[in-house]
Amino acid sequence: MSPRIAIKDHIRESQLFTSRAIVAFIGVILALLAIVGRMVYLQIISHEHYTTLSQNNRVSIQPLAPTRGLIFDRNGVILAQNLPTYALEIVPERVKDLDKTIAELGKIIAITPADIERFHDRLKDKRRFQPVALRHRLSDEEVARLAVNRYRFPGIDIAARLMRDYPQANLAVHAVGYVGRINEKELQQIDPSNYAATTHIGKLGIEKAYEDLLHGTVGFQRVETNALGRTLRVLDRTPPVPGKNIVLTLDAELQRTAKQAMGDKRGAVVAIDPRNGDVLVMASLGDYDPNLFVNGIDHKTYNALQHSHAKPLFNRAMLGQYPPGSTIKPFIGLAGLVSDTITPKTQIFCRGWHTLKGDDHKYRDWKTTGHGMTNLKKAITESCDVFYYDLAQTMGIDLIHDLLAPFGFGAKTGIDIAGEASGILPSTAWKRRARGKPWYLGETLIAGIGQGYTLTTPLQLARATAIMGSRGHVVTPHLFDHAGLADSQQLDYQAPVAARDLDNIDPADWDEIINDMKNVVYGLHGTARRINHGQPYKIAGKTGTAQVFGIEQEEKYVAKDVAKRLRDHALFIAFAPVDDPKIAVAVVVENGGHGGSIAAPIAAAVIDQYLGDKP
Amino acid sequence: MSETRSYGRWTDRRQQGSLSHRNLHLDWPLLLGLVVLSGISLVVLYSSGGENMDLIWRQCIRLGIAFGVMVFFAQIPPHHIERWTPWIYGAGLAMLAAVLIFGAIGKGAQRWLDLGLFRFQPSEIMKLAVPMMISWYLAENPLPPSRKALAIAALIIFVPAGLIVKQPDLGTALLIAMAGIFALLLSGVSWRLVGGFSVLGAAAAPLLWFFGMHDYQRQRVLTFLNPESDPLGAGYHIIQSKIAIGSGGLYGKGWLNGTQSQLEFLPERSTDFIFAVFAEEFGFFGVLVLLTIYLAVIARCLYIAVQAQDTFTRLLAGSLALTFFVYLVVNIGMVSGMLPVVGLPLPMISYGGTSMVTLMAAFGILMSIHTHRKLLTGG
Numbered sequence: 001m002s003p004r005i006a007i008k009d010h011i012r013e014s015q016l017f018t019s020r021a022i023v024a025f026i027g028v029i030l031a032l033l034a035i036v037g038r039m040v041y042l043q044i045i046s047h048e049h050y051t052t053l054s055q056n057n058r059v060s061i062q063p064l065a066p067t068r069g070l071i072f073d074r075n076g077v078i079l080a081q082n083l084p085t086y087a088l089e090i091v092p093e094r095v096k097d098l099d100k101t102i103a104e105l106g107k108i109i110a111i112t113p114a115d116i117e118r119f120h121d122r123l124k125d126k127r128r129f130q131p132v133a134l135r136h137r138l139s140d141e142e143v144a145r146l147a148v149n150r151y152r153f154p155g156i157d158i159a160a161r162l163m164r165d166y167p168q169a170n171l172a173v174h175a176v177g178y179v180g181r182i183n184e185k186e187l188q189q190i191d192p193s194n195y196a197a198t199t200h201i202g203k204l205g206i207e208k209a210y211e212d213l214l215h216g217t218v219g220f221q222r223v224e225t226n227a228l229g230r231t232l233r234v235l236d237r238t239p240p241v242p243g244k245n246i247v248l249t250l251d252a253e254l255q256r257t258a259k260q261a262m263g264d265k266r267g268a269v270v271a272i273d274p275r276n277g278d279v280l281v282m283a284s285l286g287d288y289d290p291n292l293f294v295n296g297i298d299h300k301t302y303n304a305l306q307h308s309h310a311k312p313l314f315n316r317a318m319l320g321q322y323p324p325g326s327t328i329k330p331f332i333g334l335a336g337l338v339s340d341t342i343t344p345k346t347q348i349f350c351r352g353w354h355t356l357k358g359d360d361h362k363y364r365d366w367k368t369t370g371h372g373m374t375n376l377k378k379a380i381t382e383s384c385d386v387f388y389y390d391l392a393q394t395m396g397i398d399l400i401h402d403l404l405a406p407f408g409f410g411a412k413t414g415i416d417i418a419g420e421a422s423g424i425l426p427s428t429a430w431k432r433r434a435r436g437k438p439w440y441l442g443e444t445l446i447a448g449i450g451q452g453y454t455l456t457t458p459l460q461l462a463r464a465t466a467i468m469g470s471r472g473h474v475v476t477p478h479l480f481d482h483a484g485l486a487d488s489q490q491l492d493y494q495a496p497v498a499a500r501d502l503d504n505i506d507p508a509d510w511d512e513i514i515n516d517m518k519n520v521v522y523g524l525h526g527t528a529r530r531i532n533h534g535q536p537y538k539i540a541g542k543t544g545t546a547q548v549f550g551i552e553q554e555e556k557y558v559a560k561d562v563a564k565r566l567r568d569h570a571l572f573i574a575f576a577p578v579d580d581p582k583i584a585v586a587v588v589v590e591n592g593g594h595g596g597s598i599a600a601p602i603a604a605a606v607i608d609q610y611l612g613d614k615p
Numbered sequence: 616m617s618e619t620r621s622y623g624r625w626t627d628r629r630q631q632g633s634l635s636h637r638n639l640h641l642d643w644p645l646l647l648g649l650v651v652l653s654g655i656s657l658v659v660l661y662s663s664g665g666e667n668m669d670l671i672w673r674q675c676i677r678l679g680i681a682f683g684v685m686v687f688f689a690q691i692p693p694h695h696i697e698r699w700t701p702w703i704y705g706a707g708l709a710m711l712a713a714v715l716i717f718g719a720i721g722k723g724a725q726r727w728l729d730l731g732l733f734r735f736q737p738s739e740i741m742k743l744a745v746p747m748m749i750s751w752y753l754a755e756n757p758l759p760p761s762r763k764a765l766a767i768a769a770l771i772i773f774v775p776a777g778l779i780v781k782q783p784d785l786g787t788a789l790l791i792a793m794a795g796i797f798a799l800l801l802s803g804v805s806w807r808l809v810g811g812f813s814v815l816g817a818a819a820a821p822l823l824w825f826f827g828m829h830d831y832q833r834q835r836v837l838t839f840l841n842p843e844s845d846p847l848g849a850g851y852h853i854i855q856s857k858i859a860i861g862s863g864g865l866y867g868k869g870w871l872n873g874t875q876s877q878l879e880f881l882p883e884r885s886t887d888f889i890f891a892v893f894a895e896e897f898g899f900f901g902v903l904v905l906l907t908i909y910l911a912v913i914a915r916c917l918y919i920a921v922q923a924q925d926t927f928t929r930l931l932a933g934s935l936a937l938t939f940f941v942y943l944v945v946n947i948g949m950v951s952g953m954l955p956v957v958g959l960p961l962p963m964i965s966y967g968g969t970s971m972v973t974l975m976a977a978f979g980i981l982m983s984i985h986t987h988r989k990l991l992t993g994g
């Protein structure tokens with residue numbers, strides 16, 4: 001204990017504190033008196049002034065929602081529109097017994113348990129005195145019945161609303177997407193004043209990607225309200241600016257043809273215009289009706305979609321990653337020519353299998369008897385595997401990687417809607433990075449026939465085919481064509497980065513591969529010769545059959561489906577006309593079997609309709 | 616500071632057999648005031664929240680937690696509080712530094728520390744830790760404090776205040792500095808020194824304006840000086856809240872009938888601006904009743920301070936009481952247009968959790984001080 005403490009005078013300190021506390025208390029009282037003085041000024045002296053201000057405060061500003069822009073296909077077919085509908089809305093604050101009111105309303109119009117469930121969902125995140133919809137799309141009869149009975153239900157209202165509607169339903173759902181109610185997370189990202197009156201926002205596809213164009217600009221009106229906050233009259237009005245109408249590159253009729261040709265099979269069809277990257281067809285099957293999502297989907301329907309074997313919510317065209325199988329062969333063949341690994345005259349003998357030195361594993365050809373003496377032309381026309389085992393072994397995986405990458409394999413295509421898989425174009429560096437393991441020679445061999453690690457999306461395949469068909473003109477696929485602006489101007493699609501064309505490839509090499517692909521359709525032994533029925537234009541293509549590896553997305557299949565699940569995927573890529581391609585197509589049919597018999601006719605149906613219409 | 620400092624020992628000083636002895640270490644007059652304020656809070660919130668019972672239940676839960684914290688702190692004998700003071704203060708400083716270094720951005724300002732399970736505002740701790748540390752330090756030395764002691768006390772106050780200004784949270788920093796300065800005033804700093812520093816502070820204000828403030832803070836001060844200059848932006852709050860208070864008049868518009876608040880002209884009406892709702896609906900007389908209850912609570916706290924048995928508890932109790940008072944005055948001053956808007960809740964009435972828990976912890980400490988007896992062991 002320090003001696004200083006000894007001289008602490010406790011009694012004096014206590015007295016000092018008490019005197020200071022008294023001073024503080026006087027200060028407290030003075031400050032509170034100052035507040036009382038302020039209240040006297042505000043509440044007594046200026047009372048009348050503020051009462052007047054308070055009454056004038058009945059003018060309030062209301063936001064007006066802009067009309068959302070429409071979406072058309074390239075020929076003017078409406079894909080998304082706004083329909084005037086009547087909705088039954090309730091202001092919960094003005095209803096005494098909500099459950100009883102809903103039950104009573106249920107006697108007048110049909111209200112399903114799903115409607116009630118959605119209603120309660122929406123109750124959770126609404127603003128005060130904001131109406132909440134109980135039923136949408138009321139029929140005229142229902143509106144009439146409600147109008148007659150309305151006096152019995154304070155707090156309910158029949159509201160005319162514009163509702164997003166997709167007249168083509170399932171047709172282009174994976175491209176167009178849909179709108180839905182704005183959720184908590186989106187609320188953080190949007191400009192609150194521009195969305196002040198907006199209830200829906202693009203959730204997927206074009207609706208999401210071009211939300212800014214489609215939404216428009218909010219308007220405002222100043223209204224006079226009564227003491228209860230009800231609008232009495234509109235004082236002035238700044239009308240909202242409607243959203244821009246968007247025209248897509250998609251061809252709705254062509255899309256319909258593609259889907260009809262697919263029938264009830266699962267898979268994807270993508271068609272691109274090689275000249276400019278216009279996406280003409282983006283079909284993914286199974287599919288679903290986007291109208292289900294506009295006003296919130298009930299859990300039962302959603303779960304049914306979520307757990308369906310057909311995976312309807314999954315956009316196979318962009319997100320489905322499939323081994324390209326033999327459709328990779330024209331590209332690797334071209335790589336062989338470009339790198340001078342082979343010439344068109346190079347021949348090998350195919351005896352039905354290939355082995356590596358010092359390894360007795362047989363890499364088999366699909367044709368067990370072998371193709372005999374085989375050059376590049378025959379290897380593409382008849383899809384000889386052994387030729388490609390040999391070619392891949394000579395080139396090595398890294399050279400293959402470097403020469404295939406310019407065709408867009410293993411990278412996102414840069415399409416203008418979100419949610420695209422990048423696929424895999426393997427290399428030794430990739431395997432070390434992604435798997436942490438060295439590359440094995442055997443893996444190079446199976447990569448030569450598009451198996452193993454190689455994965456592509458149908459969109460990537462269609463784009464690579466377009467690049468092949470146009471002899472190296474690299475395009476970025478896009479769904480947006482243009483949007484109408486004010487003063488009859490229009491906003492055209494702008495590619496994010498100008499792509500560099502593949503202009504250092506010898507024209508003779510292009511000729512060789514393209515002729516070989518033509519031979520797939522027109523050759524005596526061509527694997528897709530069945531689609532040649534004397535069209536006035538020439539088609540070049542390549543079939544593919546991809547072995548199904550363990551696919552996680554299909555894990556939940558029941559036992560009886562296993563056999564089907566293990567069936568190969570059928571693929572086909574094609575472009576036409578050969579000399580001046582206007583369309584490039586990629587078709588993937590899941591568990592379809594052989595590319596030539598299953599996938600090729602679907603591509604042919606698309607090409608025939610597209611070119612048949614345009615002589 | 617001597618390492619052999621003795622904190623003494625405190626025992627129960629409640630009368631045997633009394634009501635309070637059979638229960639917890641609670642001070643019944645103070646508790647009564649707090650319960651009445653909580654009741655008023657629920658009544659006003661029911662109106663300001665649009666008769667939303669969810670809001671009321673949530674506030675009830677928060678009140679329950681806050682009263683629980685109060686009871687908990689009331690059980691801790693003052694010598695434990697005193698012994699832990701330097702550690703709590705040190706930990707608070709460390710957390711403030713941590714917030715500055717890797718604070719999660721919340722509301723555009725770095726105030727929150729994310730501890731995984733919950734986010735946490737270290738400046739809340741400092742609202743208690745600064746008065747505790749000042750009292751702890753001054754209690755060791757003879758009073759009134761020497762110049763050297765004053766210099767160290769200034770450091771104790773202004774290091775955390777400076778860190779909080781950096782967050783930036785000027786309002787909280789000023790309040791925490793005030794809490795420390797109150798402890799100094801109560802300790803008997805000569806009035807001449809107080810006057811000198813006041814003049815110095817006034818002279819430093821322009822420096823603060825030009826070098827110490829963010830643009831938005833300057834804007835708030837400008838708006839305060841002339842709210843009509845920005846009727847749709849920051850001035851809107853003040854204009855609307857003055858209209859609410861003024862139109863309340865002598866008797867008020869009646870519970871649930873305040874047009875300003877019911878028609879949603881008044882922003883933040885359940886939180887910072889709840890006083891305007893109260894004044895609109897209950898009028899001048901209502902305000903008088905409310906202020907009287909607050910005055911009673913503050914008076915009881917100061918009484919507890921005067922009755923306290925040693926310097927540490929005395930200074931601590933006094934400065935906590937005055938801090939509560941400052942919160943009250945600053946909030947009402949802000950809502951009624953006498954002070955700039957600093958974003959501070961009305962203590963015990965506003966909707967919200969964090970600041971109420973801190974406040975109730977302070978009341979818990981006050982109750983502990985009043986219900987324990989220091990044993991005279993020569994320490």
